[in-house]
Amino acid sequence: LAKTTQPISMDSYEGQEVNITCSHNNIATNDYITWYQQFPSQGPRFIIQGYKTKVTNEVASLFIPADRKSSTLSLPRVSLSDTAVYYCLVGAINTGTASKLTFGTGTRLQVTL
Amino acid sequence: DTEVTQTPKHLVMGMTNKKSLKCEQHMGHRAMYWYKQKAKKPPELMFVYSYEKLSINESVPSRFSPECPNSSLLNLHLHALQPEDSALYLCASSQDGQMGRGKGNTEAFFGQGTRLTVV
Numbered sequence: 001l002a003k004t005t006q007p008i009s010m011d012s013y014e015g016q017e018v019n020i021t022c023s024h025n026n027i028a029t030n031d032y033i034t035w036y037q038q039f040p041s042q043g044p045r046f047i048i049q050g051y052k053t054k055v056t057n058e059v060a061s062l063f064i065p066a067d068r069k070s071s072t073l074s075l076p077r078v079s080l081s082d083t084a085v086y087y088c089l090v091g092a093i094n095t096g097t098a099s100k101l102t103f104g105t106g107t108r109l110q111v112t113l
Numbered sequence: 114d115t116e117v118t119q120t121p122k123h124l125v126m127g128m129t130n131k132k133s134l135k136c137e138q139h140m141g142h143r144a145m146y147w148y149k150q151k152a153k154k155p156p157e158l159m160f161v162y163s164y165e166k167l168s169i170n171e172s173v174p175s176r177f178s179p180e181c182p183n184s185s186l187l188n189l190h191l192h193a194l195q196p197e198d199s200a201l202y203l204c205a206s207s208q209d210g211q212m213g214r215g216k217g218n219t220e221a222f223f224g225q226g227t228r229l230t231v232v
Binding site: 034043 | 157158201205207223226
């Protein structure tokens, strides 16, 4: 499994764009990159997933360079309610066995006024 | 229905008690997971079930005993726990790799967790 490295914490003001980068130098060909958000005392919630280039949904964008050794989660115009821990996961799909979803240390994002 | 339901939400148990945590999903997912999460730490994988069979056990002590009675239910039986086992226990499910029938998806849906306190 590819190991991931993220900043431990980040601070932002409300209304700013936040970019959280994740390093995964030994990502395998079959691996996808998935980001989860977790609020205190709740289960993680899926944000976005991608394989290469750029993926965008209603809450975030995910940028993946050609070498796929890193990825950047972009949260546009954050609000106080985006204060949470963000996890980057890298794993294979369609392996024929259950995916071993292993969480890294995560990035604690604090948004203030 | 994209929900994973865990019961109970809170549980306090003594070190000699036997209790069970329950998890239920009706999304047709065939992979189900148990995680343990201590305060300010990431979730740690404990067990993975694939098609109702235990496929991954992350060297979890035998005082934790998982059970998957059918494709919608996942239990975690607890016996003779220690205070250090106090944590948030999370259940998750995913539409696993479809055994060669097409691409799987590592998007997992998590329950709200059971806050376990061992006294």
